[in-house]
Amino acid sequence: MTASRQAIGQYGERCAVRFLTDAGLVIVDRNWRCPTGEIDIIARDGDTVVFCEVKTRRGERFGTPEEAVTTVKAGRIRRLAAAWLAAHPGHRRREVRFDLVAVRVGRSGAAQVDHVPAAF
Template identity: 60%
Template sequence: MPTPDRSPRPGSRAALGAYGERVAVRALTDAGLTVLDRNWRCRDGELDLVARDGDALVFCEVKTRTGSGFGSPAEAVTPVKRRRLRALASAWLAAHDHHAPDLRFDVVGIVVPATGRPQVTHLRNAF
């Protein structure tokens, strides 16, 4: 289990998302990935994280929740969101000089309980 970011518990939705992304970056780097880009934006939306894992470029969606009342964080990545992420990945590739034989879409789900450490789930090749 990766060592979590020790930031104070987030209060707002934006703070929760930012906290989750910091936890996700730490989990990915602890797993050996190199983060190339964070919160990359274009007119069509935003990619949370872009990383390299060996020969693969990884486009990673981060979902953070405080509980499972609305399902697991990964369940929030709907088919519509998946299509948007694929389009955003194409835009990112067109804007950057990074080449890789493999492309992958991962989801990192973070559950931040009221007490204790965040629970991190890294779904490789999520879609």
């Protein structure tokens, strides 16, 4: 991954965290990694554990952020969520939800953030 793409991704994740916390969610973990992958944001929305995939785009040349979460990607995130829950037994009995946070970055101005609860 190029430094520019990595910087855009990190910016998108910061925007997503700000948006989610402003919406009342509590961030529990960020960029959680295990040998099979990474979950961008894990949050709590009341009694629900929310696993968030953040997709940041500068344009739609490679598709929209929503199109980037394929069934294969969604399946991987679900497996990663199961691994996170196994590693954090205090959260196992809670409801679970999988959200998408789509961040669109223009040439100027603030990024546009769209939160799609239960996206996959």
